[in-house]
Amino acid sequence: MDFEIRKDRDEGPGRKGLHRERAAYFDLVKQGYSSMEACRIVGINPRTGKRWRNGRQPTGNTKGAPPVRPAGRPDVCSRYLGQQERLYIADRRRDQAGIRTIARELGRSPSTISREIRRNGMPLRGDVRKWAYRPYSAQDRALARRPRPKPRKITTNLQLRQVTQAHLDRKLSPEQIAGQLRRDFPDQPGMHVVHETIYQALYIQGRGELRREIANTLRTGRVMRRPRRQARRRQPRYTHKMVMISERPAEVADRAIPGHWEGDLIIGKDGASAIGTLVERATRFVKLIHLPDGRSAELFRDALTGAVADLPAHLWRSLTWDQGTEMACHHAFTVATGIPVYFCDPASPWQRGSNENTNGLLRQYFPKGTDLSPHTPEHLDTVAAELNGRPRKTLGWDTPAERFAKLLAQTS
Structure with missing residues (x-):
């Protein structure tokens, strides 16, 4: 706007x-x-x-003020039933039409129509055996039910509040409390809540007299929720559009065709140094990339281009990476080498399972929290050769080096 x-x-x-x-x-x-x-x-x-x-709220000499609402009645989203649809339901019910017939004519689910009549209907002249559906009263009931926020269950149920507070005093987490309530009160739905309800009650009450106790109640010690992301900070990660892993050819998944690689970085102390890791999916063959001058996008593009230059083209069919900033020049890498790059979904390391497993093995040689810059290219080659010489159960106890050598022999 x-x-x-x-x-x-x-x-x-x-x-x-x-x-x-x-x-x-x-x-x-x-x-x-x-x-x-x-x-x-x-x-x-x-x-x-x-x-x-x-x-x-009124405070001291300052007068209170009610909420300001936009002029006019708010529009109802099309996902909810509107006044005209309720009039149609009433007319068709008067014609003895069935629930499924009305739902089909309105393009709604039968459960939507059934729930509407059950929730917004009323007994006819007080007789619960006779149920009447009046469209205008139903519309008013639906609109009265929609405003938020609603009274919270913990606020209105004294017993639930007391039991919850007793469990909090015992240092139970909200999720543990929610499970305990369902076990202790199986036949009382009013005593059942999800852990999110407890969190919200704690944070809202924490603005008042209970603020001092929250630090001793929650294990994190937070008195307010930490926002994960703000809308104005959602910027595209790369200049060129990413090709996501969902668009990767199906042949990559079954590992039958060699030449599809997975890659990542292992980071050194304080994020100041890094080593690039590449794993071929079919043979589990490992290559390590030396990054002596840093891991900026341009430097990493050049290092990665050099790493793929010493192998035949049919052994470099694709590369799968996470959304790290070091791959910001992925488009230039693809143009230079002809190798398409596919990106994993955020927070989905299992989509590069072979590479994640290899990075765990490499930490035996490059422990976390250590400086990785002293390692020379020769040392990286030695470590890669040692990993490639290990027999693997998934390869029938062949070594990655043996499997990869067979592929090279077929090429020659």
């Missing part, structure tokens, strides 16, 4: 009305922007946006 922040808001005496900013803020929130991101776009303090959404 293009919104031009007014430049005259701080000029001249008196307050300037923020009617235009407020309308733009609610429009952005409605589109899915976070409150902080919407405040940044329209140029207001995040506290102002929070006050517009949640209102303000």
